[in-house]
Amino acid sequence: MKKKLVRFCLVFSIVFPILAFPAPNKTQDKIEFEIFKAKTEEKFEHLKELKNQDLIRLELEVESQNRIIEQLNHQIDWLGHLISYGSVVITVLLLLIGFFAYRNARNDAQKIAKEETESQVEKWFKQNNNQVIKHMNSMERHVSNLRNRLDELEVGIQSEANDHRQSMRAVVDKAIKQGITDNPVVASQELKQAFESAIQDLERKTVATYSYNDWNTKAFAAFHAGKFEWAAEFWGYASGAATNDDEYALSIYNKALVYHPKYLNNPQVGIDTYNILLDKFLESDLLFIQTHVALSLLSKAFLLGKLNRAEEASFCDNEVIKRFSTSTEPKLLSYVANAYCSEGFRLILTAKQKWESLEIRNETLLQALDLLNKSLQRISEKEKGVLLGNIAYANWLLDQKQEVESTLKNALSIGKEHLYKETLNDTETHTVPEDEGFRIIVEKVWAELNKPNAN
Numbered sequence: 001m002k003k004k005l006v007r008f009c010l011v012f013s014i015v016f017p018i019l020a021f022p023a024p025n026k027t028q029d030k031i032e033f034e035i036f037k038a039k040t041e042e043k044f045e046h047l048k049e050l051k052n053q054d055l056i057r058l059e060l061e062v063e064s065q066n067r068i069i070e071q072l073n074h075q076i077d078w079l080g081h082l083i084s085y086g087s088v089v090i091t092v093l094l095l096l097i098g099f100f101a102y103r104n105a106r107n108d109a110q111k112i113a114k115e116e117t118e119s120q121v122e123k124w125f126k127q128n129n130n131q132v133i134k135h136m137n138s139m140e141r142h143v144s145n146l147r148n149r150l151d152e153l154e155v156g157i158q159s160e161a162n163d164h165r166q167s168m169r170a171v172v173d174k175a176i177k178q179g180i181t182d183n184p185v186v187a188s189q190e191l192k193q194a195f196e197s198a199i200q201d202l203e204r205k206t207v208a209t210y211s212y213n214d215w216n217t218k219a220f221a222a223f224h225a226g227k228f229e230w231a232a233e234f235w236g237y238a239s240g241a242a243t244n245d246d247e248y249a250l251s252i253y254n255k256a257l258v259y260h261p262k263y264l265n266n267p268q269v270g271i272d273t274y275n276i277l278l279d280k281f282l283e284s285d286l287l288f289i290q291t292h293v294a295l296s297l298l299s300k301a302f303l304l305g306k307l308n309r310a311e312e313a314s315f316c317d318n319e320v321i322k323r324f325s326t327s328t329e330p331k332l333l334s335y336v337a338n339a340y341c342s343e344g345f346r347l348i349l350t351a352k353q354k355w356e357s358l359e360i361r362n363e364t365l366l367q368a369l370d371l372l373n374k375s376l377q378r379i380s381e382k383e384k385g386v387l388l389g390n391i392a393y394a395n396w397l398l399d400q401k402q403e404v405e406s407t408l409k410n411a412l413s414i415g416k417e418h419l420y421k422e423t424l425n426d427t428e429t430h431t432v433p434e435d436e437g438f439r440i441i442v443e444k445v446w447a448e449l450n451k452p453n454a455n
Contacts (some may be wrong), residue, residue: 180223180257195221212241216251223258232258245281249292252277256299267303274300287329294320294335301342310346317343333378340375341387344368345426348394352430362398369394385415389423396438408445420446 198217205214219234235255242248252273257263259270274296281289301316320339324332347368351361372391379387388411392404412420423442427435 180254192224195224210237210241212238212243212247212251215241216247219251219254228258228263231255232264245284245286246288249277249281249289253292253296256296260299260303261306267306270303271300274303287332290324290327290329291331291335294324294332298335298338298342301339305342305346310350314343314346317346334380334383337375337378337383337387340371340378341390344371344375344394345390347371348390348397349430351397352432355430355432365394365398369398382414385411385413385419386422387411389415389419393423393426393438396441397432397434399434405441405445408442409449412442412446412449 195217199221202210202214202218210218215234215238219231219238222228222234223231232255235251235258238251239248239255242251256270256273256277259266259273261267277296278293278300281293284290284293297316297320301313304310304313304316317339321336321343325336327333327336345368347364351364351368354360354364369391372387372394375387376384376391388407392407392411395401395407396404408423411423415422420442424439427439427442
């Protein structure tokens, strides 16, 4: 019951005011509100305009203050520069004042010291004049003695240097005179030093002033140093600097030799170089030139043989025989003997190539023996090694073996190991059945020669 009463009271308290009091006039209130709003906005706009004017005035005042501050900063900077410059000027002035004060003080001190020193020196000289003069005279004599001694030493050293240079030059001249074929490829220590000394002398000259002898010396130096391409080039320059036919022929001949198999191993270039000499001097009647013509023909034949051009090689050997076999000059006759020997050996190889025809091979071998015997009549004892070896070989191939062993012994006694190796190599060219037996007899003779108790 109490709950119902409470619910009734609550409902009545809410509904009664609504029913008892009428609703206000909403239109009138709205009009009044709009009027109030418009007046308020007008006041705000007026205040806003006033504030904007104040703000502009303040900005102008700030800008004015900034300009004033900037002017003050410029004035402060200028004043700072003036102070800096003033400090520098004052420092320079102080330095100048100090320098002049120091200079004056130094000059005064030097003047006083000079006067005092001069006084002391004058006093000392007055007291020791005689002793000073005596000592100076002694020093002069000592210096004079030293100068004389130095002059003597200089003369002695120069004399020794000249003697050494002359002895080195003599070694070089001897090597040049001997030529290429008579010298070892690897030079002795003495010869190396001699050529080094000669090259040092040449370095004092300009290349444009080199003479034939200068180029010839450089060529030999390069050759004995194993620089064969340089040697060939230098001999080419030597031929251009030659002052006579002898120098020209010798330089061309030496250049051609460098292309042999032992050195640059370019046979065709060597042949072409020999042809330069032969084209110019083949008909010469001068002994020195004829000597090099004969040598060039023999060397050309050797290179042609290396290229398997047997007919051309044979022509060169026969040219030597035709031109110089009637000469009375021993050197030319020795070259004729070499030509007979070379042609005889070439016929031995031809006989081996025609081995199947007994008649042709024997006839060819007999022709070879005839040429070898002609060579034997013209050659010196020390050069007979190769020739006797070829004679023994031809007799062996002809089956005339009675004196082969004794002939081989004489040949190998002269030609030594080089001939021993070359003889074995000969049996490997166009090999025939008889070569095996010949190799055995060669080995036997060589072994006997190398026994400890062999003569």
